[in-house]
Amino acid sequence: MDLALERLADRMHVVSLPLVTRFRGVEVREVALFSGEAGWGEWSPFLEYPPEEAARWLRAALEDADLERPAAVRDRIPVNATLPAVGPDAVAGVLARYDGCRTVKVKVAERGQTLDDDVARVAEVRALLPDARIRVDANGGWNIDEAEHAVRALERFDLEYVEQPCATVPELAELRMRVHRLAIPIAADESVRKAEDPLLVARAGAADVLVVKAQPLGGVRSALAIVAEAGLPAVVSSALDSSVGLSMGAALAGAMPSLPYDCGLGTGALLAADVAEPLVPVAGSIPVVRVTPTPELLATHQASPERTAAWRARLAAAHPHL
Ligand SMILES: O=C(O)CCC(=O)C1=CC=C[C@@H](O)[C@@H]1C(=O)O
Numbered sequence: 001m002d003l004a005l006e007r008l009a010d011r012m013h014v015v016s017l018p019l020v021t022r023f024r025g026v027e028v029r030e031v032a033l034f035s036g037e038a039g040w041g042e043w044s045p046f047l048e049y050p051p052e053e054a055a056r057w058l059r060a061a062l063e064d065a066d067l068e069r070p071a072a073v074r075d076r077i078p079v080n081a082t083l084p085a086v087g088p089d090a091v092a093g094v095l096a097r098y099d100g101c102r103t104v105k106v107k108v109a110e111r112g113q114t115l116d117d118d119v120a121r122v123a124e125v126r127a128l129l130p131d132a133r134i135r136v137d138a139n140g141g142w143n144i145d146e147a148e149h150a151v152r153a154l155e156r157f158d159l160e161y162v163e164q165p166c167a168t169v170p171e172l173a174e175l176r177m178r179v180h181r182l183a184i185p186i187a188a189d190e191s192v193r194k195a196e197d198p199l200l201v202a203r204a205g206a207a208d209v210l211v212v213k214a215q216p217l218g219g220v221r222s223a224l225a226i227v228a229e230a231g232l233p234a235v236v237s238s239a240l241d242s243s244v245g246l247s248m249g250a251a252l253a254g255a256m257p258s259l260p261y262d263c264g265l266g267t268g269a270l271l272a273a274d275v276a277e278p279l280v281p282v283a284g285s286i287p288v289v290r291v292t293p294t295p296e297l298l299a300t301h302q303a304s305p306e307r308t309a310a311w312r313a314r315l316a317a318a319h320p321h322l
């Protein structure tokens with residue numbers, strides 16, 4: 001792997017992809033793509049992520065571009081629909097974008113909203129899809145009491161699991177004990193991907209399920225090793241990537257020895273534009289394939305010179321931490 005900064009900068013293509021609906025405060029997703037010896041890799045840490053964290057995402061992108069992927073044990077990945085924190089009226093329209101998905105992940109605890117908003121959104125999903133598996137993701141937005149209250153308020157909708165209800169590992173552990181009787185699994189996402197030690201949450205017995213993402217965990221190989229060592233069931237999820245990044249997620253999910261849950265890799269449906277034929281759910285799954293951007297789409301969605309320069313600066317800042 002050639003990791004010299006100048007050559008990495010030469011290989012980098014930055015694109016700006018509009019979303020169909022606002023998601024985690026983002027309306028346009030910027031991603032950097034690298035071509036390499038094995039294919040294309042995606043580097044798309046969110047803009048507020050510091051260089052050290054962004055470097056782990058960069059390692060993942062470069063590994064995926066330059067090395068062959070681990071062997072897959074399945075060729076399609078069942079995926080969930082991901083529902084941003086929209087109002088009930090908008091739910092049906094967003095869900096219609098996910099062809100054949102039997103599982104819905106609903107964003108909750110959005111800043112500026114209330115538990116009533118969450119209940120209304122989840123109730124709408126349940127009304128539209130009586131047989132769906134429904135999981136919620138709070139992105140650590142609740143304290144323990146709020147989380148307990150919310151879980152009890154949402155329990156009647158039959159939840160598959162609650163993802164990152166609280167921000168810290170001790171809070172997750174405490175909540176897990178408090179809601180033990182409800183038998184709703186607790187999943188850890190940020191406590192894995194943003195933690196100094198991604199295994200701590202498993203060791204602390206603070207979660208039942210791990211959410212794993214290839215980019216933040218430093219690549220497919222490293223994510224596979226973390227899951228193996230944690231010994232917990234894992235859900236592979238996206239980082240709101242373009243189809244190139246989604247294909248890296250699919251490679252991770254494809255290589256997992258066991259895949260008990262639908263994966264959060266249907267988010268291509270939230271993009272209004274992509275760099276290739278979009279990797280979106282068809283009959284509830286996406287294929288395990290390499291995705292190669294087309295020169296036309298790379299050109300059409302190329303970021304402005306200012307934004308490209310900003311990404312070059314990010315690359316230079318992350319590079320020493322590789
Ligand atoms: O898991 C999914 O269904 C889709 C991916 C997803 O929800 C996320 C992608 C990117 C950033 C995160 O805020 C968010 C998550 O928290 O899981």
Ligand SMILES: [Mg+2]
Pocket residue numbers: 137139163164189190211
């Ligand atoms: Mg999450």
